[in-house]
Amino acid sequence: MPLPFEKPIDDLEAKIRDMRAYATEQELDLGSEIEALQGRLDTLKRETYASLTRWQRVQVARAPGRPTGLDYLQHTFDGFTELHGDRTLGDDPAIVTGLARLGDVSVAVIAQQKGRDTKENIYRNFGMSHPSGYRKAMRMFDLADKFRLPVVALIDTPGAYPGLAAEEQGQAWVIAESIRRMSRLTVPAISVVIGEGGSGGALAIGVANRVLILENAIYSVISPESCAAILWRDAGEAEKAAEALRLTARDLVTLGVVDRVIDEPLGAAHNHREAAMELVKVALVEELAQLTPLTPEQLLEARYRRFRSLGRFHVAA
């Protein structure tokens, strides 16, 4: 299913397919016609994706078929071994953790996982963790520090789950603790926003030395829908809220919230999954290579300075 703004692209692709089939069937040479259409398609794609509104980027960030955390763990990394459970309360399927190899280094991985279909979405609670998920992440941080494993966190969540049990079990408390625990890591930490970076639930695994974001991913203090419900008193105004929140990858680089944008293949990650996951791998390997020479003290200091300096204000006149 194409996204609404992808419809013209989809139509043109269908037309090219039809023409190819027709040419084969009729044994005609339509090479130059097809080539012309292909050229139009490329231009259309380029123009469409270069001029997406913020709200359209939100849709791409949430698009069905976009690679999820587990997809990356299986394709971008080698030998992923999942480790389950928070050792306190249970095992939260909305956060997947484990060990894997990135290039030739063992790393601890933490990935927020949305479902790839309805059934999995229900099982994964649409990628919205309970406190247990953050406790599991903190267990990984401990393991990473002890065995000197760099940490890679893949962010993709609408937010931490706002439910009864989550509140009773201290959702706010574990998010705060996870932020603190991650800031104390003595090993390199890299976070990548692969889809949706939803508020505190995302930041809980986002206190890294380097924070990367995919070209069409978003990272926001609040979802456009919730923001619209509060400030416009109408969740239907999400499009306006998305514009106002400046939540796209490029916006966030400007604000200094993220360090690097990972370009997606033309046509976005949900249409070019393997290529997108490969691009993430290249970026992760590069970033890790730059962080590897740093001492634990330098890593701590750099992470402290990175987050301590965020914000905009001026000295009173």
Place this chain on the structure above:
Amino acid sequence: MALERWFRRNRPTKNEDDNSPAGLWLKCESCNAQIYRKDLVANTYICPECGHHYRMPVEARIALLADSGTFEQWSGGIEPEDPLEFNDAQPYAERLQKAQQKQGRPDAIVTGAARMGGQPVALVIMDFFFMAGSMGSVVGEEIARAAERAADEGRALVAITASGGARMQEGALSLMQMAKTTVALEVLAKRRLPYVSVLTDPTTGGVTASFATLGDIIFAEPGALISFAGPRVIQQTIRQDLPDGFQRAEFLLQKGMVDDVVDRRALKERVVEVLKLLTSGLPAHIEGVARAAAV
């Protein structure tokens, strides 16, 4: 219906805001008793009839906690910006200006040095009457500076939280204040200086999910709403009524999330007591405080 009661209780009430030109008398929002406004103020904004804790202006909070004449303000030197040029029903710049005029300060926070029971502390007090105490860049920066200056000067940190959460109008920069305040608290922790956090009505969202709940000791005021997600958001998500008392201080005490629920009239005494206990352990643990006391 339980839900309606929630909404009624959560709605910000006008009468407790000292700046509003309300009458001499008001009807208690909890017990409906007619109370004389002066009595309410004299009683540290607690209903003399039922003990309901009203939201308290920052200045009254300072008077409640700091030893008389010892408060010396740190905050106020920086002012907020409008990095997103955010505009909903009203431009953020205008909202800010109105709040600044109403509250007479640049943003939703006051910090400063004081003594409590003779002990040197840094006070961080959020102003709920300034854009619902929301945390943007200035609030985050002032908290971070206060924590680090406290560490520098060997003071314990005492924070009084009251906030609707992160300030949406500063977008992801607001979100980042959660990390900023947290990393600044580490500087204090390294010096083994105590941090006491007092959660007051209401403390929600990104403030609860960062520095507010990182206190070595966490107290909460009676009846305070303390949550990650607001009751309305949860109700919309799960589509069922919330149990009575859900997300109130007493409920959180029961769930093991706060050290105690403390009546405002006993708050200073309890904070002073716990600071004394935390700083009179074995000598290696009180280095910072001892140095400060010697100055």
